Amino acid sequence: MAKKFKNKTLAWLDYRLPIFSVLKEALVDHPTPRNLNYWWNFGSLAGITLIIMIVSGLMLSMHYVAHVDLAFDSVEHIMRDVNYGWLIRYIHSVGASMFFLIVYIHISRGLYYGSYKSPREVLWWLGIIIFLLMIASAFLGYTLPWGQMSFWGATVITNLFSAIPLVGDSIVTWLWGGFSVDNPTLNRFYSLHFLIPFVIVGIVFLHIVALHKFGSNNPTGIDITLKEESIPFHPYYTIKDLFGLGVFFIIFGIFVFFLPNSLGHPDNYIPADPLVTPEHIVPEWYFLPFYAILRAIPFKLLGVLAMLGSILILFALPWLDTCKVRSCRFRPIYKQFYWIFIVNFFILGWVGSKVPEGHYLIISRICTGYYFIHFLIILPLLGFFEKTLPVPANIFKEHNKKK
Amino acid sequence: MINKNKISNLKKERRSFLKLTTFSVAAIGSSFAVWPFIDSMNPSADVLAQGIKEFDLSNIEEGSSKTVKWRGKPVFIKHRTKNEIEEARNVKLSELKDPQKDEDRVLKPEWLIVVGVCSHLGCIPSGQKVSDAKGDFNGWFCPCHGSHYDSSGRVRKGPAPRNLEVPKYKFIDTNKIKLG
Numbered sequence: 001m002a003k004k005f006k007n008k009t010l011a012w013l014d015y016r017l018p019i020f021s022v023l024k025e026a027l028v029d030h031p032t033p034r035n036l037n038y039w040w041n042f043g044s045l046a047g048i049t050l051i052i053m054i055v056s057g058l059m060l061s062m063h064y065v066a067h068v069d070l071a072f073d074s075v076e077h078i079m080r081d082v083n084y085g086w087l088i089r090y091i092h093s094v095g096a097s098m099f100f101l102i103v104y105i106h107i108s109r110g111l112y113y114g115s116y117k118s119p120r121e122v123l124w125w126l127g128i129i130i131f132l133l134m135i136a137s138a139f140l141g142y143t144l145p146w147g148q149m150s151f152w153g154a155t156v157i158t159n160l161f162s163a164i165p166l167v168g169d170s171i172v173t174w175l176w177g178g179f180s181v182d183n184p185t186l187n188r189f190y191s192l193h194f195l196i197p198f199v200i201v202g203i204v205f206l207h208i209v210a211l212h213k214f215g216s217n218n219p220t221g222i223d224i225t226l227k228e229e230s231i232p233f234h235p236y237y238t239i240k241d242l243f244g245l246g247v248f249f250i251i252f253g254i255f256v257f258f259l260p261n262s263l264g265h266p267d268n269y270i271p272a273d274p275l276v277t278p279e280h281i282v283p284e285w286y287f288l289p290f291y292a293i294l295r296a297i298p299f300k301l302l303g304v305l306a307m308l309g310s311i312l313i314l315f316a317l318p319w320l321d322t323c324k325v326r327s328c329r330f331r332p333i334y335k336q337f338y339w340i341f342i343v344n345f346f347i348l349g350w351v352g353s354k355v356p357e358g359h360y361l362i363i364s365r366i367c368t369g370y371y372f373i374h375f376l377i378i379l380p381l382l383g384f385f386e387k388t389l390p391v392p393a394n395i396f397k398e399h400n401k402k403k
Numbered sequence: 404m405i406n407k408n409k410i411s412n413l414k415k416e417r418r419s420f421l422k423l424t425t426f427s428v429a430a431i432g433s434s435f436a437v438w439p440f441i442d443s444m445n446p447s448a449d450v451l452a453q454g455i456k457e458f459d460l461s462n463i464e465e466g467s468s469k470t471v472k473w474r475g476k477p478v479f480i481k482h483r484t485k486n487e488i489e490e491a492r493n494v495k496l497s498e499l500k501d502p503q504k505d506e507d508r509v510l511k512p513e514w515l516i517v518v519g520v521c522s523h524l525g526c527i528p529s530g531q532k533v534s535d536a537k538g539d540f541n542g543w544f545c546p547c548h549g550s551h552y553d554s555s556g557r558v559r560k561g562p563a564p565r566n567l568e569v570p571k572y573k574f575i576d577t578n579k580i581k582l583g
Contacts (some may be wrong), residue, residue, distance in 0.1 A: 055440065056440075059440050059443050059444075062443070062444065063443075063447070077447070077449065080448065081447040081448040081449040081450075082443055082447040082448075083439070083442040083443050083445050083447060083448075084439035084440075084442055084443050085443060085447070087439050088439065088440065088443055239425070242425070242429075
């Protein structure tokens with residue numbers, strides 16, 4: 001083995017425990033396509049946000065009490081009495097929104113540039129698993145302040161499982177540890193909310209291992225064949241990621257300091273009351289599109305399946321998309337359908353925030369239908385009918401062509 | 404790896420300047436960001452509020468003492484007799500392990516107020532009740548490792564390094580004190 005470190009102690013230690021060379025490979029030397037644009041910032045941003053969530057959550061857990069009689073007050077105690085408690089809680093609650101925002105952009109990037117295609121299917125799967133775990137963790141965490149939205153959100157979401165034929169009700173009772181959402185439910189939700197982020201860290205590690213196996217995809221979507229097409233991760237992408245991080249912190253800071261409650265619901269500042277349901281229950285913004293799909297379908301079981309299916313279908317995406325060309329840059333038709341899909345997703349989010357009646361219901365049904373048509377009909381057929389543009393042999397050719 | 408070819412052509416000074424400024428900004432920024440997280444583990448406002456407490460002394464008779472809880476610790480309030488005061492004041496400072504005049508340890512000679520935590524390893528010395536062991540110096544005796552305190556709460560014998568601590572307090576009335 002060639003000597004990797006000048007420092008003798010480091011070299012000695014690394015020879016026996018090669019974490020330093022692994023880290024150096026991953027964060028310093030790792031050859032990365034030289035043409036990555038700013039949409040490639042969101043992976044590292046998501047990782048940093050995950051760490052911010054874990055640290056701020058850890059500090060909150062030192063003051064929070066998971067008991068139905070004390071939970072709400074302990075959150076107010078954090079807000080009023082604990083030094084900088086307000087800041088840490090707002091970092092955590094706004095951070096959840098930021099985390100989803102970043103991950104949605106990260107997923108959209110993957111969809112646009114075909115990052116899910118062979119040989120990166122497992123990388124894509126691991127990403128979806130992280131997304132599912134994030135959804136679970138966000139839902140569990142939202143229950144903890146034990147406000148009205150916490151309580152009724154928990155009630156509604158756990159009741160989804162009652163749609164399962166035969167054993168549904170037993171499963172719901174098991175989830176609750178009782179006959180309604182109550183203290184046992186709060187306790188286990190807290191326990192799981194603490195656990196899941198660390199599971200996410202584990203999957204993120206695998207996500208990075210899978211990523212480094214074939215390296216990052218790039219805006220052209222072509223495989224990197226020449227040495228000159230790559231540049232070392234450090235300093236080129238460390239500095240680019242750092243710049244993006246600075247911009248992100250400004251946005252994060254604006255929300256934390258000036259608009260901390262703008263992304264939440266005022267109803268959650270009313271202590272949970274098991275005898276009164278708020279008039280209009282809506283999840284946090286990041287769940288709205290899926291909530292719209294759930295409500296679009298008038299049959300309980302089918303609605304739940306459609307909502308689950310809308311995420312699980314992503315697992316099959318590498319095979320539903322039959323086109324061999326990865327990037328949208330060379331797929332003029334798919335590019336248009338991609339944007340229609342994004343707009344459709346936004347509309348789903350918008351109707352998800354409305355009462356499912358009249359034209360809102362009709363819109364949500366059309367959009368839900370289109371969501372699945374996109375994956376199940378448009379994508380498989382496009383691979384056969386779309387005339388893709390000529391793909392360059394390497395990223396320099398693409399660059400020269402533009403000039 | 405194409406680590407070297409282009410990087411080495413750049414002016415080294417410019418790069419090291421950029422490195423220095425980037426790292427400084429990052430270091431200063433993160434130390435500011437870390438402080439709220441550390442400070443959140445310090446006593447919160449409600450804990451600090453409990454740190455100031457008032458106690459009424461009127462029902463403590465001469466010669467007896469009372470233990471009150473303050474900041475989670477026992478505080479000994481001793482209504483000393485003339486004898487005990489004299490005893491404490493007649494000790495030569497050179498005999499003491501942690502030399503301190505009795506006059507410096509009380510606001511009013513008849514009231515001795517000390518935190519009842521042994522300066523050795525944190526046990527609570529006995530001597531508050533009439534029936535308790537008071538040690539060889541008519542004060543307190545720590546059962547854990549055998550430290551003896553006198554009627555001014557000063558250590559006289561045993562492993563304890565310092566006298567019993569006198570908390571910050573003041574008389575807000577003839578018979579009322581405010582601790583903290």
